[in-house]
Amino acid sequence: MAPDLPGSGGTRDPGRPLTLHDLVAHVVAAARDAGLDRFHVVGHSLGAVAATATAALHPDLVNSLTAHAGWARSxxxxxxxxxxxxxxxxxxxxxxxxxxxxxxxxxxxxxxxxxxxxxxxxxxxxxxxxxxxxxxxxxxxxxxxTSTSPACSRTSPGVADHEGRRTPRPTRMNLGVYMTSGRLSAEAERAEPTVRNKGGPPFRFPE
The missing domain is CATH 1.10.210 (Uteroglobin)
Structure with missing residues (x-):
């Protein structure tokens, strides 16, 4: 399932400035509407930020997180x-x-x-x-x-939006690919080909 975030596709929203919590709320609402009790969450760019925050705010719903081309801070x-x-x-x-x-x-x-x-x-x-x-x-x-602290960091203080509301640090991570100066971060370049949950078993994407 690939939900359109507020501002995209046919998704409707109030039209006010978007917050990180707005994006998370739409992801969770779409999953619940689809009848999903738990799910893997994957995001690219702003979607990576939303995915990270979803995993942090709703660890009871998220099995694993894959974040591509997100950012630590603006x-x-x-x-x-x-x-x-x-x-x-x-x-x-x-x-x-x-x-x-x-x-x-x-x-x-x-x-x-x-x-x-x-x-x-x-x-x-x-x-x-x-x-x-x-x-x-x-x-x-x-x-x-909107900024996030790198989700793979053990010292990550969590996620904050422009209103200063903070979320917990994600506790489980599949794969985080963050960009620095147009190149993959050193951590990503050293990553093993097999995607693994920290603190959990290997996760393989469905065929």
Whole structure:
């Protein structure tokens, strides 16, 4: 199950600034609506932040956590980046689409594309972003305000949103992949190929 976070897809929300607790509430509500008593949670980017907080706030519901490309805190570079995203999301979705293609895709994939592929993918992404201007801008604003401490750290003080509300530290972690200066962190580069729960048995993704 892949729920749309507030600001995405058909998910409705009050339209106010998003908080970390809003994102968690939607994840849990979607899981409960699907009849899930316990579940594995996986997240990418802002979804990784939401997934980490979900595991921290609801350890009774979450079997394991996989967080990809999340962040420990919104440093000045991230705040600057999210401000740019907010501006482009509201004013120039086409430029936003092209920037996302060049920064989110791997070099090998991009070098394998021809001009037609670039044009088609950029057009499709522009159409998608154009229909979600407000939501993407609000998610970008939430990203700038919301920070997590690295979930794998034993000394992690927990998670806080821009209102100062803190959550407990997650107690079980599958895999955390955090980015530093455009490269995988040293911890991620040293990670074993087999994903393991700290304090639990190996977890294998379903085929």
């Amino acid at each position: 440093d000045p570079q991230l705040v600057f980046q999210f401000a740019l995203w907010q501006h482009l999301a509201r004013t120039d979705p086409a430029a936003m689409a092209r920037m996302m293609l060049l920064t989110a895709m791997g070099k090998e994939a991009l070098r394998a594309w021809d001009r037609t592929t670039f044009a088609q993918v950029a057009a499709a992404l522009t159409e998608l972003l154009d229909g979600a201007r407000d939501g993407l801008a609000r998610q970008s604003a939430a990203g700038a305000r």
